[in-house]
Amino acid sequence: MISKEDLEHLAQISRINLTENELEKFPKQLDKTIEYIDILEELASDDSVNLDLQELTFEELRMDEISMSDDKQLNKNITEDGFLRGPKMK
Amino acid sequence: MSMVMIGLEIHAQITALNSKLFCSCRGNYRDLRPNSNICEICCGLPGSLPIINQKAIEYSTMTSIALGCKVPDKIMFYRKNYFYPDLPKNFQITQYNVYGISSIGIEGKYELDDAKQIRISRIQLEEDPGRIVYSEGGMNVRNTALIDYNRAGVALIEIVTEPDFTGPKEVRQFLNKLSLTLEHLGVCDTLLEGSVRCDVNVSMNGGNKVEIKNINSFKEVEKAINYEITRQSSVYNRNLNIELETRHWDDKKKITFKARSKEEEHDYRYFPEPDIPVIVLGSDFVSNLKQRMPELPNQRFERFILKYKLSEHTSNILINDKKLADFFESTLKLHFSPTEIANILVTDFKSLIEDDTESTDYLKNLKVKPEHIAELAKLIEGNKISRITAKDILVKIFESGKLPSEVVNSSNSYKIADEKTIMDAVQSVFDTEKSAVEDAKKNREAINFLLGKVMKFTNGRADPKIAMRLINSKLSAPEKQ
Amino acid sequence: MTKLDDLLAYEVVEGLTEGHFTAEEYVISILKRIEEVEPKVHSFITLDTEGALSSAKIIDKKIREKEDIGQLAGVTVGIKDNISTQGIRTTCASKILENYVPTYDAAVIRNLKENGAILLGKLNLDEFGMGSTTEYSRYHPTHNPWNLDYVPGGSSGGSGAAVAAGECTVALGSDTGGSIRCPSSFCSVVGLKPTYGRVSRSGLISYANSLEQIGPICRSVKDLVMILNIISGKDAMDNTSMPSSPITVPNKSNKLNVAVIKELITGSDQEVAKSVFSATEKFQEIGFSCEEVSIKNLHYALPSYYTLASAEASSNLARYDNIRYGFDYPIGEYKWDTYFSNVRENFGEEVKRRILIGSYVLSSGYYGKYYLKARRLRSLLRLELLTLFKKYDLLIGPTMPILPFKFGEKIDDPIKMYLVDVNTVIANLAGIPAISLPIGFSNGLPIGLQIMAAPFEEQKLIDASYELEKVIHIQRRPNSI
16 A cells, blocks of 8 residues: 555655645555556566567677767756756755 | 774776767866767757767776676666756666676675785776756855766766775775776776765774765875774764764865765665666677786786896886886887886986876876986996986986987086096095095995095096096005105 | 548659659648648647748759659658657657757657658657557647547557648657557557667657657558658667668568467457457458467566556656756756756656656565566566467457547546556567557447567568558548548
8 A cells, every 4th residue: 555655755756746636646546556566476586587678799889989969958047157057956 | 993894985987988988978078168068868868868888898897807806798787766966867877786687897806915805896887977066156046056967977987895994004005006907907097086986884893884975086085984983983982873874075174974864865766777788798708808908007017027127116116106117118118228227217217206196197298208218228328427427317308308418418427437537536535535535444334435525526427436446446555655 | 633631651752753743732731731620630739830841842942953852752740749859849748848949850850851751740649658548648638530529549649640630641659558559540540669679769758768669650551661661770879779671562472370369359349359350351361371379478468568667767757857958947946856846746647657656666675576577577478479479470459459438538547548558568568560550440430450570570560461451441531520
């Protein structure tokens, strides 16, 4: 069961404020979802199954070369010095 | 004495790389306008994917080999999920050791000078976050943080040791050795600002482990440990419990302080990075790399002794300053005289540069080049100048960048081998140092004093062998009436 | 002659090349069609009329000057609004990205542009691709052109509806758990989720990276192949992309072995099952062999899918903290973590639910219970399917277990909504290609057949679809609009 405290903790580590309405209805909805995925527990834990779908060889990896785009990647809240303004830290 | 256990978590940037770990922006982010070294990947724009740098894997593998780690055939990347404004994606791509998957290096051993072994738990390849500058703020800035993502995505090697250190001295020794190794491998220029950082955990008397974060240079590590040992001892002596906690190192006040506990409460929710497939290094990867990997400090030390017949002492001085050792070997290429050149470098040369070794490229900026030292050695060996003159000449070369022969010519510093000239000098010394002459007649030890005077008289140019012979013969000659 | 706005993609290219009409004329006809039906269907979030017209003029100029115009010249393409388009805002149907204008094009967009395709604008979806109806779009729901009271399916509902309604020649969608095939089925168009890695994801705004692919949604199999061939291939900006060979159509047709997945039939509505049976008969009539098979791990597929998708989503969506891009929010007012939580309140309910579930299943203590088990099921399912593909060329069943439903029917019960994806998630988990092909109607509501093949066996999928399309004649344009 997901308690209100559990929900608040999940919301905190996910950095999401929930509305009154969500705080009200989420515990039940999330419970149902978790109950639904709980059937995964029936699966045996067998470490012999290879979980990897894709592999890359070393040779296929990107060469260490510089290539800079001229595009301005950030266009919001930039100071005259080029810094990005963020929320206060303390 | 109480028992201290110390473990380290070191972050070293791979400063050798041209580009970042997952994109083609510059690896060297220093001295650039804020947010000018960024692309959609390193500032985490929606839809961008990490494209791993081949060379970063090579450098981190070399580091793992040098620290005695096992390198697995396959490596994976993981996401470490936590929110912070310097982290463009609010997760960090790193490695993780769990469920049979390992990071680039595990289970290493690294030996200190007294043969004590420090166990390396793991070596990971990961990305550096951006930088936050805290502004105090005027009217318009109002306590906002200023963020620069130029550093975001720079490749970092994380080295984690077991808590095998018993005191700050061992830690210092380890870090010096590690710096040297990283430098020899060409992985990291540890003198660059911010290129190495260290977290330390300290526990005493089997008590709780205290982690100290934010130590931004190797030099500060020892201070932080000393402070922490003192702090913990005093807590212990008051019969109080040492709390399991994270503390921060205050660079300015030189103290550790308790971090607000809520900030450290992390559940990183690691899981495999879906955008990077498993990377298969293959069974030959490590053996091939070992073949073409740069020489490690230990190997170089042995070689200096074997090939150049240097003493352990001299070899050690050279090895402990990679740039000096490189300078030495470049000089040898011009003139193969290991003992003479090593001698010049570890004595006179080193004393002249002592103050500058903190800056990264101190040898590059010198006016003295291997050509100078090679020629100087030739002049000494050819008996053209004396060793004493050599030192003065070196000083002049340092100032002017002129070749030794030029300096010698212009300052008339050639060694005096002409017996008549030296004899004149001996005669004047004998004339002025009468009591010393008498002493020398009785006590042969005092001859050196006379020799010193003769050398001084000739500005160090007299051939000391000839001068000695002449002094000796003059002392034993019957006195003229 | 067919009305201009009703032409298929290959007819557009032919018509242009042969000079029957100009690109501008064609684009104007499409824009008129949009003007006419968009108020009822609401497929678009952003329409780029000017951009489309100017691209058309460029093509016409090239034709006049006898320059190469590309394989998709004049074909108008609607783009799901989670695929990055340089200079055109890309919202993911989220309030969080309301003002986000990408600085780069997704790889598929570059491919389309290079081949002369004309971008019309950005199509509606469930916020970040999370949903099966477009009801979770933060802008407006899209209506099913076949019956405006019904949902068009999702999450690429805008793409499915726009193609069905003739608002664009073809569209791109993305498919994480059925998001291309569901709306293709509900809107009676052809939609393909390619093999994982066939199409670059660079620029696709991630929901669940390890599961999703971009794919085409079209009105004919031939059109679909044209688009697929253009967007396929290894891309340097996506480490998970892989090379593939182009598909040909019509192909030298082989008689293929088809197996119907029993569980998917028994789990479906009667009318849907009936329609699939009649399609099976058609296959037999054209000489394909048809058998019935069972998939033993199917039971766990959907819980496994929701575990993995939510886990990845919770991490992917962490970057939306409104610092680097986003909407206006006073930056100096709150401390950073409060700021983050406040701005992220702007996610819609379904997105929040999945982020919370994702954080839950990745939390320490639950990782082994959910995430690892889900990964394991995924591998088992893939193995089981690969074994089946040794015996059968294709696995078939209904794309959706139910007919399109009315707005509001499932929106209040997340589990009910998740269950409609039960047939489609198989292909995402296994990384195999799957197509949805229109095969009939029940009470005027479309039914789609899902065909799956082994990894990179798209050619077989296309061969079967092309043959079936020839013998099943489906009304292409809805009467209702």
